[in-house]
Amino acid sequence: MLSPSLLGTRKLAAPEALADFALLPHPDWQQWFKEAQCATPQGLRFLAVDYPTHELDANAALAGVGVALLSPSLFRPLVTEGRLIAPFPYVLSGPAWHFALIRSNDARQATRQLCAWLCEQAREVA
Structure with a gap:
C-alpha cells in the first residue's frame, strides 16, 4: 500500500x-x-x-x-478513505494463529482481560 x-x-x-x-x-x-x-x-x-x-x-x-x-x-x-492505495489484489495469508504472552508483573487491566478471554476461548474449543 x-x-x-x-x-x-x-x-x-x-x-x-x-x-x-x-x-x-x-x-x-x-x-x-x-x-x-x-x-x-x-x-x-x-x-x-x-x-x-x-x-x-x-x-x-x-x-x-x-x-x-x-x-x-x-x-x-x-x-x-482514499488515504492509502492498494494497487494490486494480491494478498498473502497470514498464520492461522498467534501467541499472546503476558508478564506476571504486567498490571495493565486491559492486557489481563484480553489474556483471560483468550484462555477462555481456547478452553471452549479444546
Whole structure:
C-alpha cells in the first residue's frame, strides 16, 4: 500500500513497477511477488529503517515514505478513505494463529482481560 501522493501521476501497471519506489522492509516481499506470479524485480530499493509494527509501516506509507506490505483487513478503512492505495489484489495469508504472552508483573487491566478471554476461548474449543 502507498499514499496517493507517492504514486502521483505514475501508473502501477504490474507488480514489477514497484521497483520504481522505495519499499518499507518486510520479510514477506519475496513471497508477495511469488503470490503475484512474477519474479522479484531486480534492483528493489528498501528503506534503511525497519519499523517494528504494521502501524508504524502504515504511518510511513501515509507520509509518502515508501510502499508498505500491509494487511488489507486491518487497513481497509485507510484505503476506503482514499488515504492509502492498494494497487494490486494480491494478498498473502497470514498464520492461522498467534501467541499472546503476558508478564506476571504486567498490571495493565486491559492486557489481563484480553489474556483471560483468550484462555477462555481456547478452553471452549479444546
